[in-house]
Amino acid sequence: MGSYHFLLDMALILFSTKLFGIVTKRFALPQVVGALLAGLLLGPACLGVLVETDFMDQVSEIGVIVLMFTAGLETDVQELRKSGRSALIIALCGVAVPLAGGFLLGTAFGVGSPLESAFLGVILTATSVSITVETLREMGKLSTRSGSAVLSAALIDDILGIVALTLVTSMADPTVRLSLVLLRIGGFFAAALVLGVLLHKGVKWLTQAEDRGRRRYAVFSFGLCFLFAYGAETFFGVADITGAYLAGVIIANTSQAAHIASRCETLSFLFFSPVFFAGIGVKLVLPEMSGALLLFALVLTLVAMSTKLLGCGLGARLCGYSGRESLQVGVGMVCRGEVALIVATKGLALGLMQEALTGPVILCVMACAICTPVFLKLSYGGEKTYSDLVQSDLVDQYEAIHSLDIAAQLMLEDHQRLLQEGREKQTGPNRAGRSRSSG
Amino acid sequence: MGSYHFLLDMALILFSTKLFGIVTKRFALPQVVGALLAGLLLGPACLGVLVETDFMDQVSEIGVIVLMFTAGLETDVQELRKSGRSALIIALCGVAVPLAGGFLLGTAFGVGSPLESAFLGVILTATSVSITVETLREMGKLSTRSGSAVLSAALIDDILGIVALTLVTSMADPTVRLSLVLLRIGGFFAAALVLGVLLHKGVKWLTQAEDRGRRRYAVFSFGLCFLFAYGAETFFGVADITGAYLAGVIIANTSQAAHIASRCETLSFLFFSPVFFAGIGVKLVLPEMSGALLLFALVLTLVAMSTKLLGCGLGARLCGYSGRESLQVGVGMVCRGEVALIVATKGLALGLMQEALTGPVILCVMACAICTPVFLKLSYGGEKTYSDLVQSDLVDQYEAIHSLDIAAQLMLEDHQRLLQEGREKQTGPNRAGRSRSSG
Numbered sequence: 001m002g003s004y005h006f007l008l009d010m011a012l013i014l015f016s017t018k019l020f021g022i023v024t025k026r027f028a029l030p031q032v033v034g035a036l037l038a039g040l041l042l043g044p045a046c047l048g049v050l051v052e053t054d055f056m057d058q059v060s061e062i063g064v065i066v067l068m069f070t071a072g073l074e075t076d077v078q079e080l081r082k083s084g085r086s087a088l089i090i091a092l093c094g095v096a097v098p099l100a101g102g103f104l105l106g107t108a109f110g111v112g113s114p115l116e117s118a119f120l121g122v123i124l125t126a127t128s129v130s131i132t133v134e135t136l137r138e139m140g141k142l143s144t145r146s147g148s149a150v151l152s153a154a155l156i157d158d159i160l161g162i163v164a165l166t167l168v169t170s171m172a173d174p175t176v177r178l179s180l181v182l183l184r185i186g187g188f189f190a191a192a193l194v195l196g197v198l199l200h201k202g203v204k205w206l207t208q209a210e211d212r213g214r215r216r217y218a219v220f221s222f223g224l225c226f227l228f229a230y231g232a233e234t235f236f237g238v239a240d241i242t243g244a245y246l247a248g249v250i251i252a253n254t255s256q257a258a259h260i261a262s263r264c265e266t267l268s269f270l271f272f273s274p275v276f277f278a279g280i281g282v283k284l285v286l287p288e289m290s291g292a293l294l295l296f297a298l299v300l301t302l303v304a305m306s307t308k309l310l311g312c313g314l315g316a317r318l319c320g321y322s323g324r325e326s327l328q329v330g331v332g333m334v335c336r337g338e339v340a341l342i343v344a345t346k347g348l349a350l351g352l353m354q355e356a357l358t359g360p361v362i363l364c365v366m367a368c369a370i371c372t373p374v375f376l377k378l379s380y381g382g383e384k385t386y387s388d389l390v391q392s393d394l395v396d397q398y399e400a401i402h403s404l405d406i407a408a409q410l411m412l413e414d415h416q417r418l419l420q421e422g423r424e425k426q427t428g429p430n431r432a433g434r435s436r437s438s439g
Numbered sequence: 440m441g442s443y444h445f446l447l448d449m450a451l452i453l454f455s456t457k458l459f460g461i462v463t464k465r466f467a468l469p470q471v472v473g474a475l476l477a478g479l480l481l482g483p484a485c486l487g488v489l490v491e492t493d494f495m496d497q498v499s500e501i502g503v504i505v506l507m508f509t510a511g512l513e514t515d516v517q518e519l520r521k522s523g524r525s526a527l528i529i530a531l532c533g534v535a536v537p538l539a540g541g542f543l544l545g546t547a548f549g550v551g552s553p554l555e556s557a558f559l560g561v562i563l564t565a566t567s568v569s570i571t572v573e574t575l576r577e578m579g580k581l582s583t584r585s586g587s588a589v590l591s592a593a594l595i596d597d598i599l600g601i602v603a604l605t606l607v608t609s610m611a612d613p614t615v616r617l618s619l620v621l622l623r624i625g626g627f628f629a630a631a632l633v634l635g636v637l638l639h640k641g642v643k644w645l646t647q648a649e650d651r652g653r654r655r656y657a658v659f660s661f662g663l664c665f666l667f668a669y670g671a672e673t674f675f676g677v678a679d680i681t682g683a684y685l686a687g688v689i690i691a692n693t694s695q696a697a698h699i700a701s702r703c704e705t706l707s708f709l710f711f712s713p714v715f716f717a718g719i720g721v722k723l724v725l726p727e728m729s730g731a732l733l734l735f736a737l738v739l740t741l742v743a744m745s746t747k748l749l750g751c752g753l754g755a756r757l758c759g760y761s762g763r764e765s766l767q768v769g770v771g772m773v774c775r776g777e778v779a780l781i782v783a784t785k786g787l788a789l790g791l792m793q794e795a796l797t798g799p800v801i802l803c804v805m806a807c808a809i810c811t812p813v814f815l816k817l818s819y820g821g822e823k824t825y826s827d828l829v830q831s832d833l834v835d836q837y838e839a840i841h842s843l844d845i846a847a848q849l850m851l852e853d854h855q856r857l858l859q860e861g862r863e864k865q866t867g868p869n870r871a872g873r874s875r876s877s878g
Contacts, residue, residue, distance in 0.1 A: 007669035014662030018655050055497050216457050223453030230446035266705045270661055
């Protein structure tokens with residue numbers, strides 16, 4: 001009966017990640033932190049009821065691909081084009097400084113080859129602005145000049161992070177020369193573009209042929225995501241998550257993007273993400289967290305925070321933001337999240353990161369998530385609300401989505417109530433007298 | 440780079456099942472038939488590009504569990520109670536006759552032990568009315584006495600099928616006595632009920648604690664599904680799919696059932712179902728489909744059709760339906776679908792069905808799906824529309840869901856159009872003059 005054990009694993013993962021997620025959400029922390037804690041608790045580090053299996057590894061791998069595909073789906077190329085020069089400069093500085101900081105840290109602590117040190121820098125590049133957005137909205141500061149700059153810069157930051165990841169992981173094979181690596185990456189992007197356009201037209205034709213093609217559009221898009229992930233690795237030596245992200249970007253600019261994104265998000269939160277995040281926690285074996293590693297985790301966290309703060313703050317200052325605003329932009333970009341963990345997992349698989357560093361990376365992500373809301377409140381503290389609001393499509397969009405969410409929920413509740421009332425009426429005394437109007 | 444091959448497998452499965460699904464839908468056949476054909480074509484039977492892997496097996500297993508969980512979620516106990524005596528009699532006869540027919544067929548052809556013959560009967564019990572409902576709605580016959588009887592009887596048919604499956608699979612272990620088997624099944628249902636009520640209260644408490652708990656409700660429910668599936672197998676020797684179905688039934692009677700069902704359905708159609716159905720096709724090796732097996736497939740199909748027709752028709756006649764109406768009820772219940780395939784897969788895993796019988800079962804399901812719409816049109820042919828419409832909550836509900844589907848889609852399209860217009864307006868000339876109303 002041992003073959004059914006993976007069902008228990010799935011049940012444990014779903015229950016524990018969600019329970020811890022609720023607890024962390026109470027403390028205004030992202031649910032990712034809860035999921036990581038759940039994995040730590042259930043894994044060999046504490047209780048030991050959950051161990052790594054091949055199945056969990058493969059589900060995790062699909063989880064990563066789904067997460068990156070969804071990230072790509074949320075990339076609005078139109079918005080990107082409008083985000084402007086200052087967002088680009090903030091993002092560029094905000095990627096370059098952590099990249100350099102990670103490399104220097106890796107070299108100083110001797111984590112391995114120069115490539116492994118560079119990879120540590122790549123882990124530190126990707127910002128996660130979800131906590132910042134949530135905190136700023138609560139504070140009513142999302143429409144400030146600094147809030148709007150964070151949103152725009154974060155868009156570009158994602159793409160720069162992917163470029164850095166693609167470059168470094170493509171060099172993982174030491175027998176391959178840099179020129180060939182660049183050629184491969186170029187070839188991959190060109191092939192992806194051509195294939196994307198062709199498939200896009202094909203799928204469009206299929207969808208137009210029938211009225212209700214929403215479902216098949218989602219299935220085809222998801223298939224495309226797997227195809228790109230596989231093709232990237234197999235034919236171009238580029239990371240599979242780069243392929244998935246690119247597939248997402250291509251589909252993001254179709255009319256069905258919102259629908260597909262919502263479907264993939266369901267797939268992600270209901271199954272793949274919990275397994276992925278708990279899986280990271282499970283990878284951590286506590287005895288390895290010796291004093292030296294704890295020290296490294298502390299330094300890594302400090303480097304992660306200070307380099308992002310410095311890079312983005314400097315970028316903002318260069319673009320004419322005031323000193324206080326620059327500080328706010330820097331603090332807003334400090335937080336790391338899913339992408340840092342995804343990159344780290346990829347590094348483990350490619351041999352670009354030692355397994356022992358998993359713990360420090362997890363601790364660093366957690367620390368950033370815990371500190372960001374506190375830092376943000378401090379940096380905006382005492383400022384008058386609505387002091388210098390700016391007009392930003394991006395901010396409008398975020399707020400529109402937030403209101404739509406609430407509206408949709410109210411409508412659904414209303415609908416359920418109506419159905420319930422209708423049912424009660426049908427079983428009531430005057431049922432026989434009801435006349436049928438439809439055939 | 441071999442480890443990335445499963446990504447290609449997933450891409451191939453998603454593309455091919457959906458493409459074939461579109462083709463079969465053109466011919467008014469269920470998409471399941473298309474997915475099976477896709478698996479046959481890609482598998483060792485034809486092209487051989489797809490082979491069975493452990494990963495695919497485990498994803499398929501989860502797919503089966505998700506399908507049965509969703510089936511349970513759609514069980515409305517209130518409707519069941521209202522469906523009445525005649526629906527019960529039709530369903531009982533419609534399960535008993537195919538069960539006996541399958542058993543006799545298995546014995547005549549010598550498929551194995553008496554239990555294996557009985558299992559063949561279990562495969563033939565589960566009706567799939569989706570094709571019937573679709574065809575009758577198109578013909579405007581869903582509100583007839585016979586149409587309404589099919590809908591009600593199909594609800595009970597599902598549950599009787601589960602009971603038969605649970606009984607036969609629980610006896611798979613020859614060392615266990617029947618009395619112990621019955622005790623175990625009773626124990627399982629009792630434990631499931633108690634655990635279900637407790638968990639239900641716990642989840643309710645958690646959900647009330649926060650406003651926006653829809654997501655976590657879905658995750659917890661899905662976790663419950665896995666827990667029941669695991670518990671059924673491990674502690675009670677009851678099939679995991681029985682556990683998943685029961686978890687679905689328990690959750691079906693909560694306020695969040697509709698939401699959870701829609702989420703699980705997404706999970707199913709976007710990933711797990713395609714893998715499961717294609718996986719069945721992949722299992723089929725063509726050289727094994729010798730003349731004897733083809734003959735068996737033909738006889739199996741004839742037995743499947745005639746026993747359902749006879750059983751349900753007889754039941755309807757006993758309840759006072761006219762000869763013609765009884766024929767219509769019988770034809771309406773002929774079709775088999777997902778559940779027959781799920782049961783067959785379970786039988787393979789438990790050693791209750793020989794692998795060679797996979798082909799005949801697939802052919803039988805396909806033949807029933809192809810013939811049902813034709814038979815239905817013949818049996819209703821020449822009859823005046825709206826001749827004897829009846830009042831049925833179930834029919835009303837089906838039609839309400841159909842209209843809601845359309846309404847929801849129209850609303851979404853409208854919403855996308857508005858968003859698009861709003862975006863164009865923002866980038867238009869009078870953008871600067873727009874005033875902000877929200878902070």
